[in-house]
Amino acid sequence: MVDNAVSQAAAPGAAAVVSRVAACVEYRGSAYRGWQRQQKGVPSVQEAVEKALSRVANHPVQIFCAGRTDAGVHASCQVIHFDSDAVRSPRNWIHGANANLPPDISLSWVMPIGQDFHARFSAEARRYRYVIYNDPIRPAHLAHEVTWNYRPLDLERMRAAAKVLVGTHDFTSYRAVGCQAKSPIKTIHHLELIEFGRFIVLDIRANAFLHHMVRNIAGVLMQIGCGEQPVDWAAQVLAARDRAQGGLTAPAYGLYLVDVTYPAHFELPQRYLGPHFLSALPDVLD
Secondary structure (H helix, E strand, C coil), rough: CCCCHHCCCCCCCCCCCCEEEEEEECCHHHHHCCCCCCCCCCCCCHHHHHHHHHHCCCCCCEEEECCCCCEEEEEEEEEEEEEECCCHHHHHHHHHHCCCCCCCCCEEEEEECCCCCCCCCCCCEEEEEEEEEEECCCCCCCCCCEECCCCCCCHHHHHHHHHHHHHEEECCCCCCCCCCCCCCEEEEEEEEEEECCCCCEEEEEEECCCHHHHHHHHHHHHHHHHCCCCHHHHHHHHHHHHHHHCCCCCHHEEEEEEEECCHHHHHCCCCCCCCCHHHHHCCCCC
């Protein structure tokens, strides 16, 4: 898949020119123990992508991502960067990597970028979608790609409860006990709940997220939506600053990293918001 004309080694004695490359990775996380490389024998998305890119580059490649996702969590737009002295076109990188990746991981775009870009530290915001299939019958399709809730969920109750979470708050009650973030204070820019057929989509964008933060928010809102808790419970949980008051953590299957915001001058490509089966869903930010 690599163009021989552009992959010739530099003349003997010439210094190799190292370039930075940005890319977007989409993956179904069901078979992996999360994004981050694990101990030998434990599958991770990072390891699979690094192996594929290393084969295309003909040298070991280390990648950096916008945000590490947990075991079972998916992404339709995980932004990465890596450095390489291999001369490859974006087309070579994409098709070469995808030919060496398993079917549940793919690169969707690749572009050369300046050394001032960093997939993690240049990011201004991250955006997730949590997808709930709300129906009394367990789904046979997408069983590990959406969260099934058999109880009827009242969308208006969930929307009313979610309003209190928008803004800058201490989200201690909404993060995992083992979260290693230095500060629990984060800013949620928007939090919308959208009905799309039998799906309820929790669409959330923030400057950064704590460990299990979106899944804990989804768990609270589903308990409110089914009537187990009052609408003001979301505010009570937030004010408690105590994870023990926060109820159940929603399953990983329904969670997708769908977008990462960077300064406009980087001019990164834009695709539709995922996951792909929701590509017809209008963007609430437009």
